[in-house]
Amino acid sequence: MKKTGLAILIAAAFAASLTGCQKQEKQAANGETGSLKKVTFVLDWTPNTNHTGLYVAQEKGYFKDAGLSVEIVQPPEDGAEVLVASGKADFGMSFQDTMAPALVGDDALPITAVAAVIQHNTSGIISRKGEGMASPKGLEGKKYATWDNPVEKAMIKDVMESDGGDFSKVEMIPSTVTDEVSALKTKSVDAIWIFYAWAGIKMDLEGLDTDYFAFKDINPVFDYYTPVIIAGNDFLERDPETARAFLGALSKGYEDAVKNPEEAAEILLKAAPELDEKLVMKSQKYLADQYQADVDVWGYIDPERWNRFYNWLNEKGLSKAEIPENTGFSNDYLPQ
Missing domain, CATH: 3.40.190.10 (Periplasmic binding protein-like II)
Incomplete structure (x- = not known):
């Protein structure tokens, strides 16, 4: 009886150990930790x-x-x-x-x-206050720090033309901006594309008076x-x-x-x-x-x-191939 009981205990322990190993292997395969x-x-x-x-x-x-x-x-x-x-x-x-x-x-x-x-899109163009860039037309003749991105430039052209401006008159300066406040204070550039929630707030905290316009406020298409x-x-x-x-x-x-x-x-x-x-x-x-x-x-x-x-x-021909309707997003995984 004792030998039989011991054998049962050993078998049970082995089975539990095997089950645990299998579980760990399954978790590892599924990318689980514990x-x-x-x-x-x-x-x-x-x-x-x-x-x-x-x-x-x-x-x-x-x-x-x-x-x-x-x-x-x-x-x-x-x-x-x-x-x-x-x-x-x-x-x-x-x-x-x-x-x-x-x-x-x-x-x-x-x-x-x-x-x-x-x-909503909180990005737009910021500039030193009172220098005429409170609206897009004011970018004419001014130095803008560009990433030389086709979509970026097309958006600026769009909002300028809607304001009666001429995009060809903007002086495009390759962007090396790492600190927007310093860039505007030193006048190395006149206008910068920013996300207001960070760079715009920083301007205010550092006491630099600015003008700003948001792309979405000028053309609803840009409220992406x-x-x-x-x-x-x-x-x-x-x-x-x-x-x-x-x-x-x-x-x-x-x-x-x-x-x-x-x-x-x-x-x-x-x-x-x-x-x-x-x-x-x-x-x-x-x-x-x-x-x-x-x-x-x-x-x-x-x-x-x-x-x-x-x-x-x-x-505008800004996509290398046409982007079909409803491409690239899904709400199916959000809480219902």
């Missing part, structure tokens, strides 16, 4: 207030509650899109305008925008989505439930940043202590009204607005 599934998110740039919801969700355990272990990594030189498309990252941050070349043609990347971080969360198409097809779990947890992070921007700013500063505290605090308060704005669910992408911008690219 009981949590590993997800990799690649930023578009160094940490800033566009990313706050990500860090809030991490700090408050929303990812863990969703069964996820999220690793946040810096982007490579060729950007988040390539890393996500290759499957080396599950999610990343991109922009509707810079995504466009990756969506069509022979070298298209298998990526999809699955959430809008901010509901910037930035957006992207995911790899293979990942979305293979594991839609993990995608939904991730975005569900992430949405809680951004909702918290809307409700309590000061607390959210402190969490971002904890994750990235090298950032300027005053800038982060003021930027966070500005973005609290922008993350969700006029939609019921954080992250929602309006098909009409998405298509309107890509249709404009098509009409």
Whole structure:
């Protein structure tokens, strides 16, 4: 009886051990760490207030509650899109305008925008106050710091012509701007394309009086989505439930940043202590009204607005191949 009992115990222990090994192997194959599934998110740039919801969700355990272990990594030189498309990252941050070349043609990347971080385009042109550049026409004869991007230049041409201006009269200076405030103060340039939530707030904090116009206020076509969360198409097809779990947890992070921007700013500063505290605090308060704005669910992408911008690219010949309607985005993975 004792030998039989011992044999049963050994067999049971072996079976439990085998089951545990099989479970670990399955978790490893699925990218899981312990009981949590590993997800990799690649930023578009160094940490800033566009990313706050990500860090809030991490700090408050929303990812863990969703069964996820999220690793946040810096982007490579060729950007988040390539890393996500290759499957080396599950999610990343991109922009509707810079995504466009990756969506069509022979070298298209298998990526999809699955959430809008901010509901409206907060970018525009900033200049020193009182020098005539409060509206686009005023850029005539002025030095503009350009990235020499065809879409960038076409947008400036569009808003200038709608204001009665002549784009050919703008002095295009190759952009080497690393500090927008210094660039304007030293008059190395007269006008810079900025995202107001960061560079515009910084101008104000450093006491530089400026004029500013937003592209979306002049032409609604330019109220496109910037930035957006992207995911790899293979990942979305293979594991839609993990995608939904991730975005569900992430949405809680951004909702918290809307409700309590000061607390959210402190969490971002904890994750990235090298950032300027005053800038982060003021930027966070500005973005609290922008993350969700006029939609019921954080992250929602309006098909009409998405298509309107890509249709404009098509009409202007700014896409290497025509971008079909409803290409490159999905609301299917957002919380319902």
